[in-house]
Amino acid sequence: MAAITEDSKVKYSFLGKTGIQVSNICLGALTFGEMNGWPGQCDESLAHTILDRYMEWGGNFIDTSNTYGRGGSELMVGSWLERQHRHDVVLATKCGINMGRTINSRGLSRRHITESLEGSLERLRTHYVDIYQTHIFDNATLVEETYRTLDDLVRCGKVRYVGVSNVTGWQLQKIVETQKHLGLNPIVSVQQQYNLACRTSELEAFQVCKNEGISVLPWSPLKGGLLAGRVRRGQKPTEGRLGWVAHSQTRKGEAHPHWEDTSDQIFDLIELAIEIGKKHGRTIAQVAIRWLLQKDVTSSVIIGARTLQQLDQNMAVNDWALSADEMKQLDDASATAGTYPYVFIDSLNAGRTNANTGDYYVKSVAA
Ligand SMILES: NC(=O)c1ccc[n+]([C@@H]2O[C@H](COP(=O)([O-])OP(=O)(O)OC[C@H]3O[C@@H](n4cnc5c(N)ncnc54)[C@H](OP(=O)(O)O)[C@@H]3O)[C@@H](O)[C@H]2O)c1
Structure with missing residues (x-):
C-alpha cells in the first residue's frame, strides 16, 4: 500500500453550527456485511482493514444505519470501535426504515426511535451516538413527537446531535420550525x-440548509x-x-435510486468527467467526489468502498x-432540467x- 502524504490527508470542517469538526470524507458502512443480497460485500475482517486505513487518512467520521444488513453493518463497526479510543470517532447511525419485525418496527414514533437506539447502542458497543x-421522513408520525423524542435522547446523553436524511424542502423547513417553536x-x-x-x-432542501446553517452530507x-x-x-x-441492482430490478420490476433508465445526458457527463480527470491524472470517481467537496453546502462526503483499493482511490481527493472553469463545465453538464416554478x-x-x-440561493436548474 502506498504511503499517505500529509497534504493528501483529509481536511476538517465544522458540522453545522456545532463546535465539532468532522473530516471532509466520511466513511459509509453500507458495504459492510450482507445487504439486500448484494454479492461481494465486505466481511468483518475486510471491514476492519478498511476502517483502520480510513483512520490513517485522517478520517474521523463513520456513517451506518440499523437497516444496513439488518444490524450487520453496526455489528462490524461495533467490534472495531471497541478497540479504538471511542472519543476519536464521530459516529453516526440512523433509524426509521422498516425493520420488519412487527407493525410497530418502523417509522419515527417515540416508541420505535427509543427501541431502535437501544439496539444500535448494543450492536455498536458504545454508550452514545454522536x-x-x-433515515427517512415519516408521513404517519407528528414531527413534534419525533423531534421531542430525539431531543430527550440528547438531554439524557445517549445522543450528542440530531440529523435527518431523505427529506423534501417543506419537510425540512417544518422540522426546523417545529424545533424552534418547541425550543x-x-x-x-x-x-x-x-x-x-x-x-x-x-432545488429545495439545500436552500433550507444554507439559510439555517445545516451541513449537507451527500x-x-x-x-x-x-x-x-x-x-x-x-x-x-x-x-x-x-x-x-439492475438484476434484482428486472426480476422484481422495481425502480431503484442507483439505476434508473440512464440517459445520454449522464453518459455525456461521464465522458466529460473522464476527460477532466485525465488532465489531473485522476479517475472519474475522484472527479465526482472532488466536485461535491467544492460545493459550498457540503461538509463531508459519505463515500462507499467495497475494497481497499476503492477506499484509497476515493480518499485521494484533498x-x-x-x-x-472545470466546475462550471460539470455544473452545466449535470444541471437539473428547468421546471415550473x-x-x-x-x-x-x-x-x-x-x-x-x-447568499442563500443555490442556482441549480438549467437555464
Ligand atoms: N441515507 C441514506 O438513505 C443512504 C443511502 C445510501 C447510502 N448512504 C450512505 O452513503 C454511503 C455511500 O453510499 P454508496 O455506497 O451508495 O456510495 P457510492 O460511492 O455511490 O457507491 C459505492 C459503490 O460504488 C463502487 N465503487 C466505490 N468506489 C469505487 C471506485 N473507486 N472505483 C470503482 N467502483 C467504486 C462499489 O461498488 P461495486 O464495486 O460493488 O460495484 C461501491 O460499493 C453508504 O455507505 C451509507 O453510509 C445513505
Whole structure:
C-alpha cells in the first residue's frame, strides 16, 4: 500500500453550527456485511482493514444505519470501535426504515426511535451516538413527537446531535420550525443522495440548509458505481453493486435510486468527467467526489468502498482541485432540467440579489 502524504490527508470542517469538526470524507458502512443480497460485500475482517486505513487518512467520521444488513453493518463497526479510543470517532447511525419485525418496527414514533437506539447502542458497543439521524421522513408520525423524542435522547446523553436524511424542502423547513417553536436542539446535518447525476436536493432542501446553517452530507457520491465509470453507454450493468441492482430490478420490476433508465445526458457527463480527470491524472470517481467537496453546502462526503483499493482511490481527493472553469463545465453538464416554478421565479428575479439578505440561493436548474 502506498504511503499517505500529509497534504493528501483529509481536511476538517465544522458540522453545522456545532463546535465539532468532522473530516471532509466520511466513511459509509453500507458495504459492510450482507445487504439486500448484494454479492461481494465486505466481511468483518475486510471491514476492519478498511476502517483502520480510513483512520490513517485522517478520517474521523463513520456513517451506518440499523437497516444496513439488518444490524450487520453496526455489528462490524461495533467490534472495531471497541478497540479504538471511542472519543476519536464521530459516529453516526440512523433509524426509521422498516425493520420488519412487527407493525410497530418502523417509522419515527417515540416508541420505535427509543427501541431502535437501544439496539444500535448494543450492536455498536458504545454508550452514545454522536449523530442520530432520521433515515427517512415519516408521513404517519407528528414531527413534534419525533423531534421531542430525539431531543430527550440528547438531554439524557445517549445522543450528542440530531440529523435527518431523505427529506423534501417543506419537510425540512417544518422540522426546523417545529424545533424552534418547541425550543428543541436543532438538527445539525441533512444526508441526501447528492452526486453529479442527482442534484434535485439543490432545488429545495439545500436552500433550507444554507439559510439555517445545516451541513449537507451527500450520500452515494458515485451513484452506486455509475460515476466510477462502471457502466458503458447503452449497456445494463452486469457486475458489482449496479449489476445486482439492475438484476434484482428486472426480476422484481422495481425502480431503484442507483439505476434508473440512464440517459445520454449522464453518459455525456461521464465522458466529460473522464476527460477532466485525465488532465489531473485522476479517475472519474475522484472527479465526482472532488466536485461535491467544492460545493459550498457540503461538509463531508459519505463515500462507499467495497475494497481497499476503492477506499484509497476515493480518499485521494484533498491535494488537488478542479478549476472554476472545470466546475462550471460539470455544473452545466449535470444541471437539473428547468421546471415550473423554479424557472419562472429565476427569470423574474434576474439580476436581483441583496448582499444583506445573505447568499442563500443555490442556482441549480438549467437555464
Ligand atoms: N441515507 C441514506 O438513505 C443512504 C443511502 C445510501 C447510502 N448512504 C450512505 O452513503 C454511503 C455511500 O453510499 P454508496 O455506497 O451508495 O456510495 P457510492 O460511492 O455511490 O457507491 C459505492 C459503490 O460504488 C463502487 N465503487 C466505490 N468506489 C469505487 C471506485 N473507486 N472505483 C470503482 N467502483 C467504486 C462499489 O461498488 P461495486 O464495486 O460493488 O460495484 C461501491 O460499493 C453508504 O455507505 C451509507 O453510509 C445513505
